Amino acid sequence: xxxxxxxxxxxxxxxxxxxAGCSSASxxxxxxxxxxxxxxxxxxxxxxxxxxxLPGEEGVMMPIDQGSLEKMKTGSYExxxxxxxxxxxxxxxxxxxxxxxxxxxEDVDALDVGSVFSTHLDGAVEAQNVTVEKIEKNEENGTxxxxxGIEEGGVDLWRSGDIxxxxxxxxYPVYYMMGELxxxxxxxxxxxxxxASVDAVPVETNGAIEVGKAVSEDKGNxxxxxxxxxxxxxxxxxxxxIWVP
Numbered sequence: 463x464x465x466x467x468x469x470x471x472x473x474x475x476x477x478x479x480x481x482a483g484c485s486s487a488s489x490x491x492x493x494x495x496x497x498x499x500x501x502x503x504x505x506x507x508x509x510x511x512x513x514x515x516l517p518g519e520e521g522v523m524m525p526i527d528q529g530s531l532e533k534m535k536t537g538s539y540e541x542x543x544x545x546x547x548x549x550x551x552x553x554x555x556x557x558x559x560x561x562x563x564x565x566x567x568e569d570v571d572a573l574d575v576g577s578v579f580s581t582h583l584d585g586a587v588e589a590q591n592v593t594v595e596k597i598e599k600n601e602e603n604g605t606x607x608x609x610x611g612i613e614e615g616g617v618d619l620w621r622s623g624d625i626x627x628x629x630x631x632x633x634y635p636v637y638y639m640m641g642e643l644x645x646x647x648x649x650x651x652x653x654x655x656x657x658a659s660v661d662a663v664p665v666e667t668n669g670a671i672e673v674g675k676a677v678s679e680d681k682g683n684x685x686x687x688x689x690x691x692x693x694x695x696x697x698x699x700x701x702x703x704i705w706v707p
Contacts (some may be wrong), residue, residue, distance in 0.1 A: 488534035516580070522591055523570070523579035525563040526625065531641045536561065536696040540687035542637060545701075550674030553647045555698050560686035563589075564627040570606055570619060573597060579608075581617055581628070591637065592617065605629075632707075637686045647673070647698045655703045657688055662705060664673035673701065 501630040529539055544558040561579050572625070573579065577594045597605040606626060609616030619626040628636035653667040653676055667676050677684060684703065692700035 463582045468634065478690065486541065503649075511568070511670060515569075518580055519578075521578060523565060525565055525589075528561045528564075528640075531559065531643060533644070534643060534693065534696070540690055540692045541640075542635075543632070543689050543691040544686055545689060545691070546642075546682035547679055548647070548674040548677045550671045551669050553649065554644055555647055555674075555677075555691075556644050557643050557691060559640040560637040561640050562628055562637050564625045564635075564668045565619070567621060567624050567626060570621075570626045571599075573606070573608070582636065583617070584615075585636050585638045586637055613629070634687055634698065645693065645696060645698050648694070651698055653677075653701045653703070657683070657705050660705050660707075677701075 496567060514527040516524040516527045518652055528541075530538065533539075534541070542562075544560070544562040545555060546558065546613055547556045548554075549556075561582075565579070575594055575597060578591050579594070580589045580591055582589050583592065592609070595609050597609075598611075600606070604621030606619040606621075607616065608619070611618040612630060617636075620629040630636055635693050642685045649670055649674050650668065653673045654664045655667070655676070656662045656664040658665075667673050688703050688706045690702045690704075692702070
């Protein structure tokens with residue numbers, strides 16, 4: 463597996479916590495444990511059976527519920543984010559939250575011509591229903607190509623454990639913007655930054671003042687492709703930034 467695909471798999475694994483609504487503490491622990499040795503897709507932890515699927519029209523395959531902005535103001539989540547600014551004095555962070563569509567494997571396996579599913583096509587803010595006109599399933603590499611895949615304006619899905627997620631040419635998920643949040647930061651917020659290079663040793667920064675300074679000094683380079691924000695009860699507790707090609 464190439465380094466970039468390893469990192470994309472890490473991003474996918476980290477985002478499972480958002481889909482399952484896990485706590486930031488457990489997510490940070492998982493991230494730390496996986497940083498040195500990437501698991502194969504088949505070894506990724508199974509998604510909890512408690513994961514909720516968004517409500518939709520009868521007969522329409524819906525993505526896994528990632529939570530709403532309102533819930534994120536008070537709940538414990540992890541999500542891809544574009545950090546736009548940090549006010550260390552006020553202990554708050556302004557960021558744009560990004561999500562992506564992921565589906566239970568059992569639902570994707572049941573798709574056939576004529577099936578209908580909901581997706582944020584090409585990263586559109588609003589989801590739309592798409593009818594399956596043709597579908598190709600590759601069990602060897604765990605991919606599903608619908609309506610010709612992204613090359614023909616369709617959708618490609620990549621299996622990771624018990625979910626399928628959207629995938630782009632560069633193996634990123636198809637991110638869509640959920641909206642902007644201003645969240646308080648914990649006084650002991652931590653930042654783990656290994657974005658300097660593929661082999662970079664993570665630079666660890668602790669405390670709201672120092673983390674705010676680190677973010678501000680590299681403004682514009684905290685994107686959903688490399689940045690994951692962890693919250694606990696609506697408060698930013700950890701930030702992880704990885705190297706991306």
